[in-house]
Amino acid sequence: MTEIPTNTPVIELHNLKKRFGIGDAEHFALDGIDLTINSGEFIAIMGPSGCGKTTLLNILGLLDRSTDGEYKLDGREISTISARRQAYIRSHQIGFIFQSFNLIPRLSVIENVALPLTYKGILQTKRLKIASRILHNFHLGEREYYMPSQLSGGQTQRVAIARALVNEPSIILADEPTGNLDSRSSHVIMEELSDLHKRGNTIIMVTHNPRLTSYASRVITMLDGKINTDTKSADDETIPFTDITPTAVKKRKKVKLVRPWTKRRHKSKATLVSSNRRKK
Amino acid sequence: MRFLFINHLQNARQSLRSNRMRSYLTMLGVTIGVASITIILSLSSGAGKIVGDQIDSLGGNITIIRPGSPQTMSTNLSQIKPQRNFSASSLTEYDLGVIKDIKHVAAAAPIMIISGTIKADNTAPSDSSVVATTPELQTISNLKVQTGQFLDSTIDKNTVVIGPQLAINIFGTDQAIGKSLTVHGKALTVIGVLKRANDPINYNSVDFDNAAIINLEVGKQLGLGQPQIQQIDVRSDSVTNLSGVIVDLNKALLISHGGENNFSVLSGDQIAQPTSQLFFALAGATTAIASISLLVGGIGIMNIMLVNVAERTREIGIRKALGANNGDIAAQFMIESIAIGIGGGVSGYILGYVIAFAISTFLTFQPAINWQIAAIAGFISIVMGTVFGLYPAFRASRKDPIESLREYS
Numbered sequence: 001m002t003e004i005p006t007n008t009p010v011i012e013l014h015n016l017k018k019r020f021g022i023g024d025a026e027h028f029a030l031d032g033i034d035l036t037i038n039s040g041e042f043i044a045i046m047g048p049s050g051c052g053k054t055t056l057l058n059i060l061g062l063l064d065r066s067t068d069g070e071y072k073l074d075g076r077e078i079s080t081i082s083a084r085r086q087a088y089i090r091s092h093q094i095g096f097i098f099q100s101f102n103l104i105p106r107l108s109v110i111e112n113v114a115l116p117l118t119y120k121g122i123l124q125t126k127r128l129k130i131a132s133r134i135l136h137n138f139h140l141g142e143r144e145y146y147m148p149s150q151l152s153g154g155q156t157q158r159v160a161i162a163r164a165l166v167n168e169p170s171i172i173l174a175d176e177p178t179g180n181l182d183s184r185s186s187h188v189i190m191e192e193l194s195d196l197h198k199r200g201n202t203i204i205m206v207t208h209n210p211r212l213t214s215y216a217s218r219v220i221t222m223l224d225g226k227i228n229t230d231t232k233s234a235d236d237e238t239i240p241f242t243d244i245t246p247t248a249v250k251k252r253k254k255v256k257l258v259r260p261w262t263k264r265r266h267k268s269k270a271t272l273v274s275s276n277r278r279k280k
Numbered sequence: 281m282r283f284l285f286i287n288h289l290q291n292a293r294q295s296l297r298s299n300r301m302r303s304y305l306t307m308l309g310v311t312i313g314v315a316s317i318t319i320i321l322s323l324s325s326g327a328g329k330i331v332g333d334q335i336d337s338l339g340g341n342i343t344i345i346r347p348g349s350p351q352t353m354s355t356n357l358s359q360i361k362p363q364r365n366f367s368a369s370s371l372t373e374y375d376l377g378v379i380k381d382i383k384h385v386a387a388a389a390p391i392m393i394i395s396g397t398i399k400a401d402n403t404a405p406s407d408s409s410v411v412a413t414t415p416e417l418q419t420i421s422n423l424k425v426q427t428g429q430f431l432d433s434t435i436d437k438n439t440v441v442i443g444p445q446l447a448i449n450i451f452g453t454d455q456a457i458g459k460s461l462t463v464h465g466k467a468l469t470v471i472g473v474l475k476r477a478n479d480p481i482n483y484n485s486v487d488f489d490n491a492a493i494i495n496l497e498v499g500k501q502l503g504l505g506q507p508q509i510q511q512i513d514v515r516s517d518s519v520t521n522l523s524g525v526i527v528d529l530n531k532a533l534l535i536s537h538g539g540e541n542n543f544s545v546l547s548g549d550q551i552a553q554p555t556s557q558l559f560f561a562l563a564g565a566t567t568a569i570a571s572i573s574l575l576v577g578g579i580g581i582m583n584i585m586l587v588n589v590a591e592r593t594r595e596i597g598i599r600k601a602l603g604a605n606n607g608d609i610a611a612q613f614m615i616e617s618i619a620i621g622i623g624g625g626v627s628g629y630i631l632g633y634v635i636a637f638a639i640s641t642f643l644t645f646q647p648a649i650n651w652q653i654a655a656i657a658g659f660i661s662i663v664m665g666t667v668f669g670l671y672p673a674f675r676a677s678r679k680d681p682i683e684s685l686r687e688y689s
Contacts, residue, residue, distance in 0.1 A: 063601055063681045084605045091603020102598050102685065106298040118287045119603040167603070 010171060010202055011037040011060060016069035018055050018225075029055040030066070031225035037204065039170070042197040044216035045206045052225040053206040054175055060204060061094050061173045062086045091119045095164030099176035101156045103148040109159050110135060110144040116167045134162045138192075154185030161192055172196060174205040178212065190215050284608060292615040299588075303620060306584045309577030310624025310664060311631060314657050316570040318632025321656065322647035323639065324563035330645050334482050341386075341519045342420065343526050343547040344483060345379070345512040345533070347371050370542040371509040373496070376414075378536045379514060382528045384521040389417035391484055391511040392499050398492050400450040400461040408446050409491045410463055412499025420513045421484060428457045428472030430493075437497050440468040443489040444476045461492070464502045468494060478644055483551045484511065522547065574660065577624065578668040585617050585672035589679075596676055597684025610677035617669025618662060625661020629654065 018030040029052040037043060045053050058064040059071065062078065071078040073089065081089070095116075096102075103112045114124075114131035122130070135141055138158050148156055157177060164172055174193065178186035186209070194215045197203050205216065213219045221228040296303045347370040371390070379388045392412040398404035417423065418430040430441055440461065447456040447470075456470045480487040516525040529545050537543065589596070596609055604612075636647035 058682055061601070063685075084607070087600070087603055087605030087608075090601065096601045098685070102594070102601075104595050104598060107294065111294070115599070116602040118291065119284070119599075119605075119608055121284050121287065123286060124290050163602070 008039055009036045010039045010074055012072040014070040016059065016066050016071060018059060019067040028225050033227060035227065037202065039202050040200055042194065042203045042215065042217040043205065044213045044219045045204065045222060046210065046213065046219060047222035047228070051222045053222055057173050057175050057204065057206050061096060062090050091116065091167060093169050093171055095167060095169035095172045097160055097164050097172065097174040097177045099179040101160045103156060103160060105148055108145050108147055109140065112148065112159060113163045113166055116163060120167065131166060134166050138162050153181050154188055157181060157185070157189050158192065161189070171202045171204070174203065176206055176208060178209065288611045288615050291612050292619055296616060296619060302584060306580050306620050307624040307627065309580035310621055310661060311628040313570065313574035313577040314625050314628025314661055315632035315635065316573055317567060317660065318629050318653060318657055319636045320563055320566045320570055321653045322633065322636045322649065324559045325648040325650065326645045328559040329648055330479065334479065341516045341522050343514050343522060343529070343545055344551055345371065345514065345529065345543055345545050347543055369508045369510055370537065371512060373509065375533060375536055376512060378532050379512060379529060382525065382532055384516050384525050385514055386517040387416040387420050387515045389414050389420050389513045390496060390509045391486065391513065392496065392509050393486065394499055394502060396464040396502065398446065398450060398461055398463055400459065401452065402450050404446055404450050407490065408449065409486055411486055411491050411493050412496045413493060414496050417513065420515045423488060424475040425472045426475040427455070430472055431495055437495050438468050439471040441472040441474060441493040442470055443474050443491050445489040446492060447473050463492060463494065466498070466502060484513070574664065578664045581617050581620055581664065582668040582672060585613060585669055589613065589672050589676040593679060593684045593687045596679045597681045600681040601685065606677040610673040613673035613676045614669050617672065618665035621661045621665020625657050629657040
């Protein structure tokens with residue numbers, strides 16, 4: 001482990017503010033956030049309810065607009081980008097994972113997973129093929145034509161993760177992904193996310209559960225719309241592909257997924273990294 | 281630039297399928313509207329075609345002369361000209377002589393409709409008509425005699441040919457040869473009964489099934505003063521000479537009327553015009569009424585699409601989070617409502633013709649099948665889907681993704 005991470009920043013925030021209400025009811029959900037997130041980081045955002053975590057995530061995911069301040073994504077200032085272009089970025093670069101899963105109930109599992117590809121202009125047959133492949137990687141192959149209501153919570157969230165990944169996004173935003181799950185399912189989901197992290201994705205996760213921060217490479221706590229603490233975890237050096245270029249990230253993601261929840265959790269980091277190197 | 285049209289189609293299909301019952305009921309609203317318009321248009325243009333078909337079946341070498349200056353062609357509902365049935369006719373018996381002298385005129389027959397009751401065993405109903413004409417009418421209008429013979433200049437003038445329905449009405453039988461009837465007090469002998477033609481709407485404006493045909497000379501004697509010739513039917517010796525005949529007719533009549541252009545020489549579609557104009561007016565009025573049902577159907581579309589949008593607010597939020605832009609969302613809902621419109625239009629067109637043919641079994645004519653009606657039905661259904669889908673689609677596209685995702689969660 002001689003490489004020192006020299007990551008390029010993907011997200012830069014300067015004095016970001018988000019105001020709700022006007023006049024007496026005025027309230028800053030975000031009150032001057034300064035934050036730089038490098039590619040390949042696994043960030044856990046913690047804090048009490050109402051401190052602005054979700055609002056921050058929504059703004060990062062281009063679902064919401066800040067009232068004030070700068071937000072640069074890949075060096076581009078977001079406030080100057082058209083709504084259409086923002087949708088394009090959401091479609092190509094960002095994957096969302098929600099606490100309440102947010103699958104469309106009237107569509108089957110495979111159609112749900114294929115949904116983001118629709119907005120990339122991929123036709124149905126090919127969409128379903130891609131979705132089927134990714135579902136197989138998540139070992140949900142035999143559940144393809146189930147409806148979301150027929151799945152357990154853990155399975156539903158895995159479907160949601162599969163959907164978030166189907167577009168091969170570089171940034172994954174997870175809003176309390178394990179909030180509705182029991183501890184065993186939570187564990188599986190977190191394994192999933194940390195596996196994605198190891199393959200070079202940037203993950204930003206909002207959570208209430210302090211135990212989950214052990215998966216993250218950097219933990220940010222928020223209080224009253226401001227960043228309270230910002231600690232890089234001891235595992236920071238495990239961030240892989242430090243000098244990687246975006247195209248290389250893409251190539252890397254084509255590597256077949258291994259079944260993460262059967263993989264021994266405590267496999268030594270050295271082996272992991274060296275296996276990654278071999279693939280290079 | 282992404283071209284997502286097919287994707288939107290697939291999306292729309294998915295969502296229409298998932299609400300089958302609702303989609304079909306909404307379509308039904310459009311179906312009923314389009315069906316009623318199809319029925320009205322097909323039946324009315326079928327009726328309007330009757331007269332034209334009659335002229336075609338007579339060989340296309342017929343032209344008719346009517347009093348009054350020529351009217352311009354107009355099918356515009358707001359510009360229908362009144363028919364001058366009440367003014368004194370400008371056509372005279374002298375004109376008939378002039379016409380017969382024109383080259384290539386094979387036959388000419390006047391139509392002189394006389395008001396007067398027909399009496400025999402029973403009095404004829406008031407809608408029976410008395411027509412004074414010359415024997416040439418038979419060949420021009422292709423009247424077929426069932427028993428006896430048509431008027432003939434070589435036999436006694438005080439004879440009459442009657443329609444089969446009139447015979448039954450006044451004698452109780454269609455075997456009426458040799459019987460006697462009176463018109464305006466004048467006794468006439470029946471020498472022929474016409475074959476049933478069953479076309480009350482024709483270019484002579486006479487229902488021959490229910491008419492008494494008498495000689496022109498007798499008609500003049502009935503003491504009505506100046507003979508009122510309502511129409512002169514002219515047949516040329518061949519189709520190719522017809523246009524020449526029409527030109528000559530115009531010239532000759534202009535001279536005999538002292539330069540006064542108070543007559544019109546009509547041929548082809550022009551003959552059918554007064555009748556078809558009436559039908560167009562009727563069709564226009566009923567179409568206006570039927571379009572109310574279209575409006576109701578359209579409001580049904582808008583209503584259901586608004587329910588759809590409200591119900592799927594969360595889905596809209598999810599789709600936006602997954603990369604759909606406003607246009608994609610709008611297109612999805614637009615295509616759904618246009619699909620409902622087209623579905624309703626197609627089924628309405630088919631249903632309309634089924635009903636129209638069912639109705640036509642009680643009528644003397646068939647509904648017309650032409651591309652105009654198909655085009656109108658298609659156009660209406662697409663326009664309805666678009667117009668009434670526009671606002672719901674706009675609303676859907678404007679939904680804020682955050683608000684939408686929060687809904688029902």
